[in-house]
Amino acid sequence: MTLLHDMHCHLDFMANGDEIARDALAHGTLLFGNTVEPQAYEQVRTQFAPYENVFIGFGMHPWWVGENHVSLMVAIETLLEEHNPRFIGEIGLDLGKRHANRRDEQIEAFFRIAQWAAERGDKLMSIHAVKSAPLALGLLEETGCLRSCHCIFHWFSGPSDTLKRAIDAGCYFSCGVRMLSTKKGREYAKAIPATQLLLETDEPPAQGELFSYADLRSSLESAAASIAAIKGDEAFDIISQTSASLLNG
Numbered sequence: 517m518t519l520l521h522d523m524h525c526h527l528d529f530m531a532n533g534d535e536i537a538r539d540a541l542a543h544g545t546l547l548f549g550n551t552v553e554p555q556a557y558e559q560v561r562t563q564f565a566p567y568e569n570v571f572i573g574f575g576m577h578p579w580w581v582g583e584n585h586v587s588l589m590v591a592i593e594t595l596l597e598e599h600n601p602r603f604i605g606e607i608g609l610d611l612g613k614r615h616a617n618r619r620d621e622q623i624e625a626f627f628r629i630a631q632w633a634a635e636r637g638d639k640l641m642s643i644h645a646v647k648s649a650p651l652a653l654g655l656l657e658e659t660g661c662l663r664s665c666h667c668i669f670h671w672f673s674g675p676s677d678t679l680k681r682a683i684d685a686g687c688y689f690s691c692g693v694r695m696l697s698t699k700k701g702r703e704y705a706k707a708i709p710a711t712q713l714l715l716e717t718d719e720p721p722a723q724g725e726l727f728s729y730a731d732l733r734s735s736l737e738s739a740a741a742s743i744a745a746i747k748g749d750e751a752f753d754i755i756s757q758t759s760a761s762l763l764n765g
Contacts, residue, residue, distance in 0.1 A: 518752040520736040521546040521759035523690040524642050524670045524716035528560045530727045537567040539729035546763050550606040550642055551575035554595045571763050573605030578622045585621045596632050604633055605642030612647045630659040637664035640762055649674020653682055671695050690716035693735055696742040710751040714759055715739050
């Protein structure tokens with residue numbers, strides 16, 4: 517049976533994250549757990565260190581870029597140097613109405629992390645880009661991330677010309693049930709080569725939620741079924757192999 521791996525989830529949001537990680541390990545499921553604040557990275561990484569199937573990302577989610585911007589930039593750079601994480605995520609830009617007021621701060625945080633990653637190379641990055649995909653891709657180009665790192669666009673929703681640029685640049689795209697429930701999302705999944713497609717759940721949406729491995733598995737299976745309807749069953753093995761290769765290095 518083909519293994520389905522979750523390339524973007526939030527284990528630290530789950531009230532029973534250890535249970536999910538343990539059950540996922542028993543079923544051979546790999547989990548790319550994204551964090552949203554750099555100060556949380558060490559605690560979350562330590563919590564899930566016993567599970568060899570869990571890979572924790574160093575995150576600076578654009579929603580969490582706050583008012584204390586100067587101290588935040590210092591913290592980001594200090595913690596990156598201290599921990600030297602191979603996995604980066606969730607980072608990016610969100611220029612939708614609710615978060616566009618922090619545009620400059622988001623750009624600086626994203627640019628600094630991307631530049632750090634590009635200089636060291638071989639980082640796996642999960643990227644949030646809402647109403648900002650052309651800008652985010654441009655910053656990845658400018659910093660050199662596209663050449664030296666593996667860049668995953670999580671739930672890509674940008675314009676089609678940016679999608680083509682990102683595909684041509686070798687980016688990966690993690691797709692979940694919510695993306696694939698839309699016509700645009702399905703059209704994008706059709707356009708993305710199977711070798712650059714990944715699965716994600718992005719679960720759970722809020723902190724402190726109880727979840728289950730069965731829920732996570734069901735979400736992965738639903739996304740996989742949608743992709744199979746578009747790309748054929750042979751895409752399963754390709755996606756699984758790509759995911760394992762990216763996580764295990």
